[in-house]
Amino acid sequence: MIYCDFAATTPMDPEVAQVYTKVATEYYGNSSSLHDIGGLSHSLLENCREELANLIGIDKSGLYFTSGGSEANFLAIEALLSSPKKEGKHIIAGIAEHSSVHGTLNRLNKSGYDITLVPFNSVGLIDQEQLLHAIKSDTILMILQHVNSEIGTIQPIEEIAKVCNVNHIHLHSDIVQSFGKIDVTPIAPYVSSLSFSGHKIYGPKGIGGAYVDPRIKWEPFFPGASHEKGFRPGTLNIPAIAAMTVAAQKIHARLSEDTIHFQSLRSHFIETLGPIKDRIKLYQAGGESQLPSIIGLGISGIQGQWLMLECNRLGFAISTGSACQIGMQHQAKVTQALGLNREEAKEFIRISFGQSTSLEDVVRLGKTIVTIVKTF
Structure with missing residues (x-):
């Protein structure tokens, strides 16, 4: 996993x-x-x-x-x-x-x-x-x-x-x-x-x-x-x-090193999603207003919970938002803050990287998501 x-x-x-x-x-x-x-x-x-x-x-x-x-x-x-x-x-x-x-x-x-x-x-x-x-x-x-x-x-x-x-x-x-x-x-x-x-x-x-x-x-x-x-x-x-x-x-002690690492992972992951880019909505501020290790996105027509479960079945652990809200029967607070409608809120997923995340990991995850979406 x-x-x-x-x-x-x-x-x-x-x-x-x-x-x-x-x-x-x-x-x-x-x-x-x-x-x-x-x-x-x-x-x-x-x-x-x-x-x-x-x-x-x-x-x-x-x-x-x-x-x-x-x-x-x-x-x-x-x-x-x-x-x-x-x-x-x-x-x-x-x-x-x-x-x-x-x-x-x-x-x-x-x-x-x-x-x-x-x-x-x-x-x-x-x-x-x-x-x-x-x-x-x-x-x-x-x-x-x-x-x-x-x-x-x-x-x-x-x-x-x-x-x-x-x-x-x-x-x-x-x-x-x-x-x-x-x-x-x-x-x-x-x-x-x-x-x-x-x-x-x-x-x-x-x-x-x-x-x-x-x-x-x-x-x-x-x-x-x-x-x-x-x-x-x-x-x-x-x-x-x-x-x-x-x-x-x-x-x-490794703050600068981690930042460079996460910026690279983020750009490669987003690039890997290229084949389905027309269906993806990234929620990000960019530049110095964006933490590179957290990616929030939605894929039109694909419910986030279903995508998360498919990724889990294929060996990847991602989430549909804050773990402190999982299981509650209402949309994540961030989707309300962004003004998303109910369907857009249901499509939301979160992917977050850590020190052990490799470039190979994010490319494999990106390709897996592309395959899931195309198959669906």
């Missing part, structure tokens, strides 16, 4: 797995315990916090470890709402945000918050005209994913953050898909909070982090929480934190 669903998750790097095992067996103390064994875990924890903060370009005092990106989104949003820059109950978010964000927004809406969702333009970037038009005097929070997980478009966070700052609005950005794939340090100084995850960068599942600007005096969502300055309850997973840190170091 050739795996082409790296945007959903990645295999753990063997060296990272060794780190996890070593820390789990040798640094087993609770990092909050006051004895020497606990102190060793605490020292390792803080070293990891500092290293990850440097890679992201943030103040380590605002970095909190979570069980993953979903929890980080939830807790960061709640932290910002506990300390708004002004009075109000209006929140703006992109339609194509992660399901964890939409789940939080649905609950907030029932609690009395006014939610405005903004679509993408035709190339998959947030519609800035509608975004600006949506701002009200009582807008206190904006939520915008840095890189869309289904089509890989890179949103202009720095530019939008400046608008938020002028209007005294907190900005939260989910960088789960951009962390380790592009340099996120340029946007870090401009946002109120960030969220990231370990399993998208060849680290373990069940670990991630949230950053909240230390200047924000947030209130704990969970009363009585004693870990991470009260940001969340529960004993910290030191082995996973250490493993995620090593994974982050490794992926950042």
Whole structure:
């Protein structure tokens, strides 16, 4: 089976797995315990916090470890709402945000918050005209994913953050898909909070982090929480934190190399689809606004789920969108954000490459899709 669903998750790097095992067996103390064994875990924890903060370009005092990106989104949003820059109950978010964000927004809406969702333009970037038009005097929070997980478009966070700052609005950005794939340090100084995850960068599942600007005096969502300055309850997973840190170091060391690799894979894959190009719609922004490792597309007349199953039968793992939405009886959020009709939404598939993906892999996948479509 050739795996082409790296945007959903990645295999753990063997060296990272060794780190996890070593820390789990040798640094087993609770990092909050006051004895020497606990102190060793605490020292390792803080070293990891500092290293990850440097890679992201943030103040380590605002970095909190979570069980993953979903929890980080939830807790960061709640932290910002506990300390708004002004009075109000209006929140703006992109339609194509992660399901964890939409789940939080649905609950907030029932609690009395006014939610405005903004679509993408035709190339998959947030519609800035509608975004600006949506701002009200009582807008206190904006939520915008840095890189869309289904089509890989890179949103202009720095530019939008400046608008938020002028209007005294907190900005939260989910960088789960951009962390380790592009340099996120340029946007870090401009946002109120960030969220990231370990399993998208060849680290373990069940670990991630949230950053909240230390200047924000947030209130704990969970009363009585004693870990991470009260940001969340529960004993910290030191082995996973250490493993995620090593994974982050490794992926950042080869950032330029990976980018060139993915650009080559993308161009060759699209070229291989040439025989059916008249039936293909690529959803992409192009240039520096596009992550090359994620390809979102639709093939007219072919349902994405059927194509995914055919590819699986022939030895290729692709997807029909975010794994967090699979099985739900509604179209992927990105297809709503792009304004696709029901039939176009059903045709959507996502292909995402990783470090182990070879040129031969993508050419074979492209030829397989061409054969499936022509046979159909």
